Amino acid sequence: MQDFDSLKNIWQQPAPGDEVKPKLPVAISNASASSKMKMQKQHSIGALMLVFTAILITCLALFGNFNFIHWYTYGGMALICITCLVQAGILYSTYIKIKGIDDTVAPAAHLQQWEAYYELRRRQNKWNLPLYYIVLNVAMGMYLIEVFTGRPVITVTIFIAVYIAWMLFAYFYLGRKNIKKENRRLQQIMDELKAIEAQLNKSE
């Protein structure tokens, strides 16, 4: 039967592995261990890729010598660029939100900041993906009208059928499944954060 002081003695004796001192992180700014940094990196790279896509499409529209005659074809390309840039802006603002989480404040306040971030993600999930799909498909539709003009009906029909089938599958099956999964995960994380916060705030 041990009392607490005996446990303290056990704790304070050198533990196995204590001889091996933890190594100093070699490249502090590049260490992959940080999940917060990983999240920041994911968002910033995602935003950059979208900006790059928008630039590429703009270059194609301006210098691609496509010689489209209808405004809506260029309109479609412009709408794709705008969609990419808006999406990049959303990713960048999320990146700023994660970066702004202060690691040095009191734990309860720190947990609240994470909760606010996950709540934002949950709200984004509700409208961001559906809106992204709708605008992107409208833009693709505008672009394809002229591209398909004069092509064999069978080719156009097959292309449109495959495209619509894929979009419906991607949105209604894959997209919704992922959103549900992600929402469950976010809710679980928020519940856990709230539970920990309650542990801290509980007066005994």
Add this chain to the structure above:
Amino acid sequence: MNQQQEFTSLYTQYSPGIHKLCLGYTGDASQAQDLLQETFIAVWNNMQKFRGDAKWSTWIYRIAMNTCLSYLRKNKESSIDIENTSLTLLPDVANTKEHEVELLYKSISRLQETDRLIITMVLEDKPYQEIAAIAGITEANLRVKIHRIKKQLTEIYNSYARL
């Protein structure tokens, strides 16, 4: 002293304690190593914010506590679960001390998240005033919590030691 030198000095001084804190929290060596790294990355990134209002140790332990508490428990299942751990299989002759230490870590991992961190700092003999500042709670509340956690931990430890 430049930032790199100061950081190295802080790391040398506090990393063993933070490592134990993280080990007490996760009950798993590799996760503790990840949390230690993540803590010191946050220390490095926030060093310019340190104004000297608190001691370095309070500031660093607070970052460690935040890192541990916000650690997403996606690896929860892989952390040590005392219920499923066959303690009777542990070698009980040559390394009794090692066994006791291991048992203590496992007992700590049975506590609630914040309790694990608080009791680890108590075991490290950190002053109550500093623990209260790290956890951001009043000293009076902390004392009551510590009283309860000590009792709980001792009971858990003894119940497993009897197995």
